[in-house]
Amino acid sequence: MSSQLNHFVVQNHLNCWSKMGQNSIVQPLLTDLYQITMAYAYWRSGKHEDRAVFDLFFRKNPFNGEFTIFAGLEECLKFLEKFRYSESDIEYIKQILPSHIEQEFYDYLSTLTAKDIKLYAVQEGTVVFPRVPLLRVEGPLIIAQLLETTLLTLVNYASLMATNAARYRMAAGKLKLYEFGLRRAQGPDGGLSASKYAYIGGFDGTSNVLAGKIFNIPVKGTHAHSYITSFNKFDEITHKELLPAGGGQPINFLELAIGFRMKLVSIFNVLLSEVSDGELAAFASFAIALPTNFMALVDTYDVKKSGLINFCATALALNELGYKALGIRLDSGDLAYLSCIARKYFQRVAQEYNIPYFGELLIMASNDINEETILSLNEQGHCIDSFGIGTHLVTCQKQPALGCVFKMVELNGEPRIKLSQDVQKVTIPGKKDVYRLYGESGAALIDLLQRSTEDAPADGRKVLCRHPFQESKRAFVIPSKVEKLLILQFDNGRISHCVETLQEVQQRVENSLRILRPDIKRTLNPTPYKVSVSDDLYHYLHTLWLANAPIGELS
Ligand SMILES: Nc1ncnc2c1ncn2[C@@H]1O[C@H](COP(=O)(O)OP(=O)(O)OP(=O)(O)O)[C@@H](O)[C@H]1O
Ligand SMILES: O=P(O)(O)OC[C@H]1O[C@H](OP(=O)(O)OP(=O)(O)O)[C@H](O)[C@@H]1O
Numbered sequence: 001m002s003s004q005l006n007h008f009v010v011q012n013h014l015n016c017w018s019k020m021g022q023n024s025i026v027q028p029l030l031t032d033l034y035q036i037t038m039a040y041a042y043w044r045s046g047k048h049e050d051r052a053v054f055d056l057f058f059r060k061n062p063f064n065g066e067f068t069i070f071a072g073l074e075e076c077l078k079f080l081e082k083f084r085y086s087e088s089d090i091e092y093i094k095q096i097l098p099s100h101i102e103q104e105f106y107d108y109l110s111t112l113t114a115k116d117i118k119l120y121a122v123q124e125g126t127v128v129f130p131r132v133p134l135l136r137v138e139g140p141l142i143i144a145q146l147l148e149t150t151l152l153t154l155v156n157y158a159s160l161m162a163t164n165a166a167r168y169r170m171a172a173g174k175l176k177l178y179e180f181g182l183r184r185a186q187g188p189d190g191g192l193s194a195s196k197y198a199y200i201g202g203f204d205g206t207s208n209v210l211a212g213k214i215f216n217i218p219v220k221g222t223h224a225h226s227y228i229t230s231f232n233k234f235d236e237i238t239h240k241e242l243l244p245a246g247g248g249q250p251i252n253f254l255e256l257a258i259g260f261r262m263k264l265v266s267i268f269n270v271l272l273s274e275v276s277d278g279e280l281a282a283f284a285s286f287a288i289a290l291p292t293n294f295m296a297l298v299d300t301y302d303v304k305k306s307g308l309i310n311f312c313a314t315a316l317a318l319n320e321l322g323y324k325a326l327g328i329r330l331d332s333g334d335l336a337y338l339s340c341i342a343r344k345y346f347q348r349v350a351q352e353y354n355i356p357y358f359g360e361l362l363i364m365a366s367n368d369i370n371e372e373t374i375l376s377l378n379e380q381g382h383c384i385d386s387f388g389i390g391t392h393l394v395t396c397q398k399q400p401a402l403g404c405v406f407k408m409v410e411l412n413g414e415p416r417i418k419l420s421q422d423v424q425k426v427t428i429p430g431k432k433d434v435y436r437l438y439g440e441s442g443a444a445l446i447d448l449l450q451r452s453t454e455d456a457p458a459d460g461r462k463v464l465c466r467h468p469f470q471e472s473k474r475a476f477v478i479p480s481k482v483e484k485l486l487i488l489q490f491d492n493g494r495i496s497h498c499v500e501t502l503q504e505v506q507q508r509v510e511n512s513l514r515i516l517r518p519d520i521k522r523t524l525n526p527t528p529y530k531v532s533v534s535d536d537l538y539h540y541l542h543t544l545w546l547a548n549a550p551i552g553e554l555s
């Protein structure tokens with residue numbers, strides 16, 4: 001962040017985001033009440049200093065896909081770093097808990113920090129899979145437990161959003177993607193988070209100005225239909241003149257544009273009476289105000305008979321004065337068809353007036369676009385250069401939540417297991433490490449969970465990888481490369497790694513997806529990626545499972 005920006009953020013007391021880009025609503029009371037009542041009961045029973053290990057993981061990939069992008073880590077680390085109840089927090093907790101609770105508990109709470117917590121985490125932006133611990137939290141039971149809800153709220157939406165954005169990025173290939181969702185997002189905080197994690201997932205920019213300022217994300221925008229409909233006739237433009245880019249006398253820009261329009265109606269065989277004067281007045285006035293930034297919304301009246309003619313007339317007038325228009329936005333109708341029509345218009349004008357860049361003017365499409373729309377447009381063929389995407393992206397309409405959970409796996413060195421009728425929901429006990437094993441081609445083959453006491457797998461050494469629950473599913477793997485996924489990120493009250501820029505995390509998402517086989521990434525019936533356990537962990541898990549599931553009697 002630039003020093004000028006820092007200064008502004010510090011100055012602005014109303015801004016609830018700190019200069020570190022941390023949302024100040026992320027604080028210890030942003031949790032569920034039951035964490036605090038459990039904390040008291042742990043304290044009363046003398047268990048609060050027991051040494052706990054919790055895993056944060058999800059059980060199913062979102063969007064009918066077979067991969068997820070892990071995000072939200074930076075916010076988790078900043079939360080841990082500043083975790084402390086304020087005086088007013090303690091006062092409030094006193095009000096909501098029963099009156100018999102001892103003052104000593106509140107004294108204890110007021111000194112509580114995360115300094116004894118060790119947080120191991122996968123690096124932000126890495127592609128991850130079900131059952132892999134994304135965070136491993138170790139430390140005193142009371143504080144590890146108190147972190148649960150906040151860590152979950154920080155990781156769940158962030159990862160869902162980054163995954164959604166990454167899927168749009170894969171569908172759009174090299175085309176530009178802009179996030180336009182603030183107006184439809186789940187409230188102001190949802191809107192800001194959406195802009196941040198859309199960028200991490202591979203978007204090129206956002207229309208959200210505050211997100212641009214806080215997170216240093218490129219901001220982009222065109223104009224709304226209201227700007228076009230605010231003009232009815234030419235004489236509503238009071239300032240009709242524009243200075244040429246190279247200097248000189250102001251020129252009557254509106255007249256120039258009207259002149260070009262006369263020629264264009266005959267080139268494109270359109271009736272002048274069908275071309276809106278209000279629309280041309282709007283385009284011309286916008287171009288006069290922002291001649292280097294002219295991107296016109298062309299679908300207010302009729303794209304072919306009015307919008308494109310008025311745009312080309314305005315863009316030719318700009319060209320005459322030494323400026324280059326940027327392009328158009330289409331916000332309704334058949335976007336494949338209209339984008340190709342627009343491209344043909346531009347190419348015709350480029351030829352007619354010998355202005356080569358005209359053929360390549362940008363065509364942006366918006367209007368309720370989702371991943372399927374982009375895939376369908378790709379199949380049909382289109383001439384779109386960029387998409388502006390709001391509602392479906394930021395609300396994650398296809399799947400509105402990721403189901404990360406936070407489960408205790410060890411207490412005082414003893415494993416803990418959560419059983420369930422549903423095998424998928426049985427937790428994998430004990431303190432574990434995770435390794436990603438790569439094949440010769442450079443693609444990721446399998447993730448391997450091991451007990452932390454086991455030796456790490458090594459390049460070129462055969463290792464047995466087992467399905468955690470199905471005995472017959474197992475395979476030997478000789479990895480060409482081994483990557484340790486869980487890294488110590490927070491220790492002794494401090495963040496142990498440099499906080500990364502969003503651009504660096506965005507790059508990791510791209511690199512991380514590159515090492516996945518295409519069949520795992522495809523949208524229709526993708527192949528699941530394998531997540532396995534070591535032989536040692538397999539036996540450990542199943543012995544513990546049997547020990548915790550007493551034999552019943554049938555009668
Ligand atoms: N070629 C296309 N292939 C697939 N989907 C498309 C294509 N063109 C547009 N769409 C999508 O079809 C939907 C069209 O929206 P809708 O039926 O509301 O019409 P509209 O174009 O918005 O009309 P209106 O003029 O009333 O605003 C949008 O979700 C848009 O993203
Ligand atoms: O469609 P989304 O993916 O949410 O993208 C953002 C939309 O927001 C804007 O208009 P808005 O929807 O507010 O009004 P409009 O549909 O009448 O243009 C813009 O014109 C897009 O259509």
Ligand SMILES: O=C(O)c1cccnc1
Pocket residue numbers: 180181207220221222223224329366388390
């Ligand atoms: O700049 C735009 O074109 C824009 C911004 C937000 C929503 N829809 C469009």
Ligand SMILES: [Mg+2]
Pocket residue numbers: 367368
């Ligand atoms: Mg709309």
